[in-house]
Amino acid sequence: MSLGPSSTRSSLLLALLFSPALLADDLFLESESLPQVLTATRLKQTPAEVPGSMTVLDSELINASGARDISELLRLVPGMMVGNISGNQAAVNYHGTNASEARRMQVLIDGRSVYRAGLATVDWSDIPVAMEDIERIEVFRGPNTVSYGANALMAVVNIITRHPADSHGTRLKITRGERGINDFYASQGLGWNGGDLRLSLSGQEDDGFDSDRNGADYRDSRRLNRFSLAVSQALSDNQSLDWQIDAKDGTNQRPYTYHPVFSGITAAGNNSDVIAKDYAGSVRWNLDVNPDHSLYIQGSAQHWDRQQVWRACDAEVSFSPQLTQLWQLNPNYTERLARNMPRFAGPGAPPGTAAEMALANQVLDQWRNGASQTLCGDIDQSTRESRYDLELQDTLSLSDSLRLVSGMNYRYDRADSETYFNGTLDDTIWRAFGQLEWRASEHWLLQGGAMYEDTRLIGSSLTPRFAVNYLINPRHSLRAVYSEAIRSPDMFENNVNWSYQVTNLQPAAFGQSSARYFVKTRGPGDLDQEHIRSRELGYNGYFAELGLALDVKLFYDEISGMISEPLRNNQYIASNANNSRFRGTESQLDWRLSQIDRLRLTYAFVDAEASNPLDQQFSARNSGSAGWLRDWGHGWNSALFYYGDNALNGYRFERVDTRIAKRIPLGKAHLQLAGVLQQRLDHQPTTFVDNNYDERRVMYFSAELEF
Incomplete structure (x- = not known):
């Protein structure tokens, strides 16, 4: 495969990295404790062992970024395209595709999917988890249907919250700033013999973008409150029970966009705002049979309620x-x-x-x-979606060189909307998965896995992954990966029954106070799954003497059977007739220059081709980030970040974020004061022409008390 001029640069970089001068000391160091990740295969692995590309955003990086939203944090992930549909609707996708329909990525909270199957979306602004409760975010950059089923087509984002045992004490935080920023966070953590608990309350407010293309108020502010309770209880020496309850309630403004079909009619409404309510609960039983064998059973229930009523x-x-x-x-x-x-x-x-x-x-x-x-x-136009999920996973070390993770999953999804489904539509999904890791020798690590999935609305599928890692030593490896993945058409794409029931008609229509609008749309009902074939060559290494972690990859991905057409009620022509190809290179560098300085760089070159131009809108050819974190001593620390891409939906994006913080001891308590300045370097709208700020700069400040 041809990967363009960027592959030459990557080859030169690898040649330099493997020079004897850099590797001489590192090759013979004893294997110290290395960080481990779980998201890639469901097995705990060091970065050098992972069959693919991983990015880990740790708590230090999350805190230093000053980001108020998870979507903003993902700008630190190479190849991740982050934009905005409006001020309270983020659009995030790996490598791109359609700018307004970013639906090809799985998003998890502690392993629980928050990808809504009914309308195939992730509500980034409404995810019911506070930034302060996040321990780290693991991002698997590539297809991973093998581990997480359909919809993990291009990447997996796993948001891992802090364990209750690490959350003891009280935290209070307020954030105030320009553009109506008004956030709060409060948590209480405590422990008892064999158990720990964390309770947190949080909220966010801001005014969104200032004006649309005509200079009018865009109506895209948001107001939300969240509740989270996490408990971990040891049942015995080898058993534990973890459970969580999360809830979120808020309002997202929506601009009024309805235009009467018939001439001479004046629109009556001024908003179509959404009241958003989310509820989730999960319980997980963990059993360590012996040091080489463990299993868990996890059940979860989720409900998404979007209430939207407007007058026309x-x-x-x-x-x-x-x-x-x-x-x-x-x-x-x-x-x-x-x-x-x-x-x-x-x-x-x-x-x-x-x-x-x-x-x-x-x-x-x-x-x-x-x-x-x-x-x-x-x-x-309200929608209500529910999900019930039950999963069993077994992890077994068959020998010192052979590990197996396997499991089964049952999921029930239901979507309820008089507008989109003329009532209720549901689906059931069964899955069986397995991943085998074999250490063929000291240097060779072979991995293979597959997921079998059967869904009542779409049918069955089998997706494989094969990987070979050559371990130069435990810290350095070369990898070659081939994987396939699918995305099942969501209920809206395939089974929509779209019509508007209009009530309280004044005067009555043909003698009735309630009637259906003449536009009625039905989904095709026979759409197939989208399918991706992915090839990857990469290097991952950690230079202990330098404190330098590096990951470089070359990729070639082909997606077939894509559903790319605009899905409007006056033009609904969904089909599997489209395809896309992505090739290029990505690199990330995390360098702890000293005990007080940390440097982080990412870059992605993505060459995209698509049969439908819509699928190239959200792919920036060049994108990346740079960050410098420094501890100045005496409680002072700072962070400087740059984010940029050359064209996202046709618009350039460049921004510099600066955060300065001071930690002040108050007896047994600590007070941290921080200020964040975000400065846009470009003069263009954000992703869409209506997303405009009056000022290219925004400041906000926070005060956090811990005791």
Whole structure:
């Protein structure tokens, strides 16, 4: 495969890194305790052993960034494209695809998926976890259906919260700043014989973007409150029980975008805001059978409630049964008729088939007889989704050189919406997975795994992964990985039954106070899964004497059967007719220059080609970040970050963030004061033309008390 000029740069870098001068001391050092990650294969592995590319955002980095949102943190991950649909709707995807439909990445909280199956989305602003409760974020950069099932098509983000045992004491924090920033956090942690607990309350507020393309207020502020309770209890020497309860309640503004179909009608509404409520609970039983054998059983329940009711006005003929029949016969003909109704009222129906013209003339008769009057009513676009998940996982060391992780999973998803599904739609998913790790010799590590998945709405699939890691020593490895993954069409794409029930009509439509709008859309019902084939060559190393961790990879990914068309109720043409290809290189460097300085660099070169231009919108050819963390002593520390990409949905993004903090001891307590300055270096909208700030700079300050 051809990887372009960037591969030459990567080859030169690898050659330099493996020079005898750099490796001489490191090759013969005794193996010290190395950091371990879990997200890649569900097995604990050092970075050199992972069958793919990993990025770990640790608590020091999270705190130093000053980020208020998880999506902002992901700018530190090479190849991660982070943008905004609006001020309270982030768009995040690995390597790209459609800018407004970033739906090809799995997101987990402590292993529990928060990817909504009904509308195939992750509500980044509404994830019910506070930044202060996060211990680290592990990102597997590549397909990982093998470990986490369909929808882990391009990457997996695993948000790992702090263990209750590490959260004892009281923390209080407030954040205030420009653009309406008003956040708070409070937590209490305590322990008892064999058990620990953490209770936290948090909230966020901000005003979103200042203005749209016309200079008007964009209406994209957010207000939210969160509750989290985590408990860990030892049942015996080899058994423990962990359980969590999370809840979130808030409001997200939405700009009013409805435009009446029929001419001469004035829109009545001024907002279509969303009341967002999330609830989640999980319990996990852990059993260590012996030092070489462990298993767990985890059950979870989640509920997403999005309440959205808005008022609209249109002509009475909008609710004509004959117009509805005409729409089902030919949407394009119907839209042409509707938008030019006064012009056709005199001469009669536009040219079409006999059936089309007959229905059109009946509609025109209704128009002439008074159905052109304006009606206003309420539209309920609310959605409710629920998920129940049960998983069994077994981890077994068969010998000193052979480890196996295997398990089964059952999941039930339900989506309820009168608008999108004309009621309720549900699905059941069964999974069986396994991953085998074999140390063939001191230097060779072979890994293979597969996931079998069967979903009632889509069908079954089997996805494999094979990897070879050559361990130069426990800290340095070369890897070659081949993997396949799938994404199942979500309920909205495949099974939508989309129509608007309008209530409280004033005056009544054809004598009824409630009626359905003439536009009705049905999903195809026979969409196949999207499929990716991924090849990766990489190097991971840790130079102990230098305090330098490095990861470099070359990749070539091909996605087929993509669902890329715009899914609008007046143009719903979903198909599997599209494909994309991504190739390039990524690198990340984390260098602890000394006990007081830490340097972090990332860079990604992504060459994207797609049969549908929409799937190239969200792929920046060059993107990266740079960070410098320093402890100045006497309680002072600072961080400086740069984020940039050359074109995300056509717009350049460059920003510098500076954070300065002072930690002040107060007896047994500590007070930390911090200030963050974010300065945009470009002068362009953020991702979309309507996302504009009046000022390119924002400041906010926080005070945190621990005791």
